[in-house]
Amino acid sequence: MHHLTLYRDDRYYASFPAVATLADGTVALLFRRARDQRWFARALGLTDRTGLMSVDHVDSRSQHVLLRLDGRTLAPLGEPEVLPPDGEAADQDANLVTLPDGRLLLTGFSWYPLAPRLADAVRAAGGPVVGTADDSGQFLFWGGYARMGDASARHWTPHAFLPPLPGQPDLLAGVRPHHGGALRGRAALLPDGGVVQAVYAGGAHGKRGSHLFRADPDGAGGYAWRPLGPIAHDGAGRGCLVEPALLRTRGGKLMAFHRTAGMGDQMALSVSEDDGLSWTAWRLTSVVGHPFDPLPLPDGRVFLVYGYRHAPYGIRARVYDPDTQRPEDGAEIVLRDDGPGPDLGYPWATLLADGRVLVVYYFAGEDGIRRIDATVLDAQT
Numbered sequence: 001m002h003h004l005t006l007y008r009d010d011r012y013y014a015s016f017p018a019v020a021t022l023a024d025g026t027v028a029l030l031f032r033r034a035r036d037q038r039w040f041a042r043a044l045g046l047t048d049r050t051g052l053m054s055v056d057h058v059d060s061r062s063q064h065v066l067l068r069l070d071g072r073t074l075a076p077l078g079e080p081e082v083l084p085p086d087g088e089a090a091d092q093d094a095n096l097v098t099l100p101d102g103r104l105l106l107t108g109f110s111w112y113p114l115a116p117r118l119a120d121a122v123r124a125a126g127g128p129v130v131g132t133a134d135d136s137g138q139f140l141f142w143g144g145y146a147r148m149g150d151a152s153a154r155h156w157t158p159h160a161f162l163p164p165l166p167g168q169p170d171l172l173a174g175v176r177p178h179h180g181g182a183l184r185g186r187a188a189l190l191p192d193g194g195v196v197q198a199v200y201a202g203g204a205h206g207k208r209g210s211h212l213f214r215a216d217p218d219g220a221g222g223y224a225w226r227p228l229g230p231i232a233h234d235g236a237g238r239g240c241l242v243e244p245a246l247l248r249t250r251g252g253k254l255m256a257f258h259r260t261a262g263m264g265d266q267m268a269l270s271v272s273e274d275d276g277l278s279w280t281a282w283r284l285t286s287v288v289g290h291p292f293d294p295l296p297l298p299d300g301r302v303f304l305v306y307g308y309r310h311a312p313y314g315i316r317a318r319v320y321d322p323d324t325q326r327p328e329d330g331a332e333i334v335l336r337d338d339g340p341g342p343d344l345g346y347p348w349a350t351l352l353a354d355g356r357v358l359v360v361y362y363f364a365g366e367d368g369i370r371r372i373d374a375t376v377l378d379a380q381t
Contacts, residue, residue: 004373004374006360007067008369010036010039010369014372015033015057015370015372017029017362018030018031018095019348019349020096020098021352024152026068026077027350028069031362032064034059036369058139061090062091063090064085065081065082071352071354072352074358074374086158088112093108093184097195099189100189102151103148104148106149106156107183108145109142113138122172128140140176143177144161145159145162162213164177165227166227168181180213184242185246186245196228197246198212198256200241200243208261210231211229212229212230212256213228214276228276232256234263239260239261242291243258243290245257245293246294248296249302250323251323253271258282265288265289267287287304287306287318290307304320304330305347307344307361313344315347319331335375339363340365344363345361347360348360360372
């Protein structure tokens with residue numbers, strides 16, 4: 001097991017990566033990149049006492065950046081490429097899945113930046129406006145979307161927003177529907193050619209929960225999306241189940257791995273025996289971390305990797321058989337425990353062509369610059 005830094009720039013906040021191994025063995029690393037305006041403060045000799053030395057997870061110039069890697073050495077193959085952005089909104093978390101024909105499905109969500117006086121008016125009209133911790137702007141959630149990349153990850157379709165989420169009120173009544181939800185988590189491929197992707201959003205219960213969308217080939221090279229229904233929420237009102245990732249096991253179970261809030265950061269697990277049409281009651285596990293990425297291994301086991309935002313901060317994983325064992329049955333593997341603070345993680349894993357496991361995640365050094373790091377594990381994981 002060894003670690004390396006794949007991307008770092010003093011003027012950018014790099015985070016929320018996803019990764020896929022392409023048919024030719026190269027690796028496509030996709031991550032969210034946004035301005036890190038602290039370089040101005042450093043250039044002016046300012047310190048934390050000024051209140052200017054902070055960054056936020058929302059930015060009006062947030063974008064998806066693609067970096068190609070050599071599948072053997074993991075060295076960059078060229079410069080980072082900015083994916084064509086949406087003209088109105090800023091891209092947030094990226095999620096990748098390789099389709100049976102080799103193309104890539106990218107899902108994500110976006111924020112619409114608002115001028116201060118307009119933000120006040122939108123908020124007064126009932127819009128869920130979000131402000132940033134560093135006072136850099138105010139934003140309206142703009143919706144979840146999907147787009148397609150070719151097998152080389154060089155050409156991408158425009159953002160196509162998911163259908164409105166049933167039961168969810170408009171973001172602005174009669175102006176902007178609630179398209180899908182926020183997304184962070186692996187999609188799953190179904191045997192009949194469909195794709196399922198989980199989202200998270202609020203609801204009548206007052207807390208955020210998870211919901212399932214399905215996409216099927218539309219006959220024209222794309223996919224048509226439709227909502228299937230809710231996955232899980234906490235009816236007791238203790239907290240939220242968010243950032244769900246999906247796994248379809250060799251035995252035919254569809255599993256949703258949830259990050260929780262208000263529940264001790266313990267993972268919640270939901271199971272469906274009919275590919276998402278219905279779900280058993282979710283259960284809280286003893287696995288602590290967030291969020292979670294379940295990488296299917298060739299032997300039917302799953303490599304479950306997650307961020308660990310408790311001292312010692314870092315990245316952890318477990319390997320277990322999801323058809324015969326519980327996640328708690330897999331011994332915890334500490335990949336990293338040298339993080340300087342909790343703002344790190346969001347790992348994503350892929351199998352390299354030689355059988356090694358590559359895990360990418362965002363990390364910070366003592367200088368506070370968020371970068372994209374990786375851990376490589378041997379084929380006997």
